[in-house]
Structures are given as structure tokens and as C-alpha cells.
Amino acid sequence: MLRTAVTAAVVVGCMASLAACSNDTGATPGDSGDSAASISFAYWGSNEENATIRNMVAAFEEAHPDIRVEPNWIQSDYEQKLQTSIAGGDAPTVAAISNTSLPSFFTAFKPVSVDTGAYYSPAVAKAGNVDGTDYAVPFVAKSKVMAIDKNRFTKAGLPVPSGTSPLSTQDFVAAAKKMSSGTGSSKVYGSAPLWYDGWLIADGGSYYNGDGTKCTMGNTAGIRAAKTVVDSVKPDGFAPTAVAVQGQDTFEWLKAGKVAALPDFGPWNIAKFAELDASRFALVPMPGRGEPMEVDGLGITKSASAAQTKSAEAFAKFMSTDPAAQNLLASQKSALGVPVVKDSLAAFKSAAPKANLQAFVDAVESAVTTPYVKDKVQIESTFSTALNSRTAIGTGDEDPATVLPQLQAKCQSMLDATK
Known part of the structure; x- marks a missing residue:
């Protein structure tokens, strides 16, 4: 909000x-x-x-x-x-x-x-x-979609994504890597920063199981999603770091050709997007299952x-x-x-x-319906704060494969305490 x-x-x-x-x-x-x-x-x-x-x-x-x-x-x-x-x-x-x-x-x-x-x-x-x-x-x-610069896909020898059928998460990552080039302040990126909570859902993971009784963000899908986000902001990655974009509007990066794709694009940006050249910029589905709505x-x-x-x-x-x-x-x-x-x-x-x-x-x-979880805000806030402080999703440097199972256990204890 x-x-x-x-x-x-x-x-x-x-x-x-x-x-x-x-x-x-x-x-x-x-x-x-x-x-x-x-x-x-x-x-x-x-x-x-x-x-x-x-x-x-x-x-x-x-x-x-x-x-x-x-x-x-x-x-x-x-x-x-x-x-x-x-x-x-x-x-x-x-x-x-x-x-x-x-x-x-x-x-x-x-x-x-x-x-x-x-x-x-x-x-x-x-x-x-x-x-x-x-x-x-x-x-x-x-709901969320993805804004793209079609020229960047074409110049990289990639097909322009469909306006109706989403890319797989694997195909998106491969395309974002291919569209990234340069180093330092002159680097252009294949994607704006990924939002872990959204990418988790898009890539097939979830915070909880279907009935909201088990925390699941530390399973294989959760770790895979976290590693993708962490790898994306490495020096050879395809997205700028949170520090690099802090206080800036990544929509302006898209307009300037500094990023090729802008995931997590909300409807409040429609008026700004309508002013862009429709022959160059397009709205397409979020990769995979899409982000939470x-x-x-x-x-x-x-x-x-x-x-x-x-x-x-x-x-x-x-x-x-x-x-x-x-x-x-x-x-x-x-x-x-x-x-x-x-x-x-x-x-x-x-x-x-x-x-x-x-x-x-x-x-x-097509939005994924999430289960009711008591104290959801407190549980997820606790998880996100720890994830950001301990891994490169935020300011830390620990391996998500080590951190996420620990945070899942903490999540489960908080969830059990609500019963």
C-alpha cells in the first residue's frame, strides 16, 4: 500500500x-x-x-x-x-x-x-x-504485470515476450542475463530489482501450505527463489542492488533504457506508462505464476x-x-x-x-489465493526483517540455503503459538 x-x-x-x-x-x-x-x-x-x-x-x-x-x-x-x-x-x-x-x-x-x-x-x-x-x-x-522495453529484447536476439502468455521464470532469468552489459555506473541491466516475496510466488513457492498451518518459505522453492534474487544483484548479475536504486524511480530507468524489464509493475503506474512510445514499450504478464495481488x-x-x-x-x-x-x-x-x-x-x-x-x-x-493466517503481518514482518539483515537480499552476506530453514523454523513457532 x-x-x-x-x-x-x-x-x-x-x-x-x-x-x-x-x-x-x-x-x-x-x-x-x-x-x-x-x-x-x-x-x-x-x-x-x-x-x-x-x-x-x-x-x-x-x-x-x-x-x-x-x-x-x-x-x-x-x-x-x-x-x-x-x-x-x-x-x-x-x-x-x-x-x-x-x-x-x-x-x-x-x-x-x-x-x-x-x-x-x-x-x-x-x-x-x-x-x-x-x-x-x-x-x-x-494486480502486478511486467513493463518491458521491446527494443532491448530485439537487440539481444530474443523474442519479445507475449502479451498473454507469461515467460517461465527460468526463461526470464536467462533473458535478463543476456540483456545485461557493461560494468559500474555505466552498466545496463536486464531487469529492475526483484522483490523476494513476489518472486517466491512467481517461481512456484509460498509462505505457507494450502491451509495455512505450515510455513514453507524455507523449502527447496523458497531457497531457489532467494538464490535467484541474491545472484541477480551480484557484480555479474542482471539487476541493480537496492542501494543503487534507493530513492530513485525505476520507471525512469526503464524509460532511459537502463533496465530492459520492470517486474512488479502496478496499475497506479498506468497513466505514466500511457505516455511512453507504444512501439517500444509494452505490458506483459509477470513471469511464472505471477506475483501476489x-x-x-x-x-x-x-x-x-x-x-x-x-x-x-x-x-x-x-x-x-x-x-x-x-x-x-x-x-x-x-x-x-x-x-x-x-x-x-x-x-x-x-x-x-x-x-x-x-x-x-x-x-x-489468475491470481494465487493465499490462505488465512493469524498474525500474518507480524510473522511475515519478522521473517522479512531477518532475511534482509542476514542475506544479500538486503544488507547481509549469509547463504540463503542456511538462513531460510532457520527462519522457517522461527515462522513455524510463531504460527503454532497462534493456535
Whole structure:
């Protein structure tokens, strides 16, 4: 999830009471219209994403003139501030929440009704489910694809990757090596840095087994994925180190011809990509099984009154399934993500008609569904911190083949302790 800086004035005002920051109309949460209660809605995002969400809110208010929605845009430390507001009794009526963070928040939300048949992707339909109960209604998918410089493939004597069929992970690595040349500051790379968590899934591995009872990142697939990432940033590798790209936008490296492929390319980059020369740059599927997909949903907090809950349910359903909202998720100026209902996919692809936005849709449809794991955020944060400090995936120098089985054992002990 994107986190950006926030001014002190906004932090102080919203921290004092997330649910009490007034909207442009002066309405406050709990005020009742003619037939329904007003609600507050907390969410994060960039300036452009905030504009998109406000347009969606406006569309809802137009369709439901008896319900006022107070937008509470939190520009940094979203989850921390949301947690603080919930603990302090100032929770918003509705809160945006990522499926990756829901396991740490679901106890603050009411169970909701999700019409799984409304969505074209099984992974989307299950995104708000925790241990058999739905706690968030999905409203935007954030799948990943790969942006490529077709000229670099052609010059290396390689076929340009298909826009529909993914390269195997082995073929991608071989191509990235072949497209790398030079040394030092003048080196050009076959790929931007790989994200271990994403590459693990793409290359056939996983954090957990199918039912979420066993940690599996230290098995053969996990070690293979880690070694690929480590080898990629060696002096003779095919990707720059994290230090080399720190504070820089690798999208600009792609534009300048310094990297041939940009994996982990999210839909929020669509507007920038649309400005590139379509004869040279293309969007193609992520290699292998693809990377994990984030699905942002809408949760209704437990503190909502009966009247607010009714309004919140109407709001969540509209944002999730009504084309009047879903059609607004992407435009030529900004893209929040991929619609979760099929009727809005044409509007999504029209935001950049020369780009292969179907690749994002295909990635939503084929996304790997991960199991529910209690304390998932804490477990994976502990693992990632140790992996980065001990191996060249981060700042360490230990062999992943030694480190990963140890970290898997630590993961398993933390997982067992949640039962």
C-alpha cells in the first residue's frame, strides 16, 4: 500500500477524531438525512488516488442523496492511525483495508455480506474472508504485470515476450542475463530489482501450505527463489542492488533504457506508462505464476450504529459492484487499480487504449489465493526483517540455503503459538 507524507495539521486534526473531521458540506458522522444516517470513510492514497476516491464517493451521494459520506483521507501511517482511532473510540464508520492487513484488523469490523458471484475473480471474491467469515467487501484489485522495453529484447536476439502468455521464470532469468552489459555506473541491466516475496510466488513457492498451518518459505522453492534474487544483484548479475536504486524511480530507468524489464509493475503506474512510445514499450504478464495481488476492501467498524451500518452497507455495495463507481477506478490521469466487476473492465482498458491493460485483468483472474493466517503481518514482518539483515537480499552476506530453514523454523513457532 502506498504511504505518503502528511502535514502536521491534517495529522493533528484527524488523530483527534478520525470520525469527526468534517467534510465540505459540514455534515458530521451520525447526522441523519431524511431516511438514513451519514457515515465517515477512512482511506489512504496519493493526491491522484484521493481524487479518484472522492469522485467515487460523489457518485454514491448522487445515487443516494439521503446519505452523506465524510471522506477522511489519511496520507501517511494509515494503519497506525486507523488502529489508534479504533482503540480511542473514534473509529470511522467505513475503513479501507488491504487483504494483506485484514488478518490484523478483522476483529474491529462487523461481518459483512459478500456476493461472491458478482466478481469475475475467485481471488477477489475471497479477499475479505478471514477464517470463513467475510469482514470486508472488495472494491479494487491491484494486480502486478511486467513493463518491458521491446527494443532491448530485439537487440539481444530474443523474442519479445507475449502479451498473454507469461515467460517461465527460468526463461526470464536467462533473458535478463543476456540483456545485461557493461560494468559500474555505466552498466545496463536486464531487469529492475526483484522483490523476494513476489518472486517466491512467481517461481512456484509460498509462505505457507494450502491451509495455512505450515510455513514453507524455507523449502527447496523458497531457497531457489532467494538464490535467484541474491545472484541477480551480484557484480555479474542482471539487476541493480537496492542501494543503487534507493530513492530513485525505476520507471525512469526503464524509460532511459537502463533496465530492459520492470517486474512488479502496478496499475497506479498506468497513466505514466500511457505516455511512453507504444512501439517500444509494452505490458506483459509477470513471469511464472505471477506475483501476489493486493485487494483493497471496505470494512464496517463495530462502533457503527444500526442506522450507520445500513448506510455503510449501501455504500460498500455501491463502491464494490456498481459501474457508476467501478468505472471511475482508472482514467488517463490516474488509476487506483483494476475493477473487480466485469461490466467495468471496458472502462478500465479505455484509460490507456494503446497499452495492454488486459494483462492486469488476466493477472486478477489468475491470481494465487493465499490462505488465512493469524498474525500474518507480524510473522511475515519478522521473517522479512531477518532475511534482509542476514542475506544479500538486503544488507547481509549469509547463504540463503542456511538462513531460510532457520527462519522457517522461527515462522513455524510463531504460527503454532497462534493456535
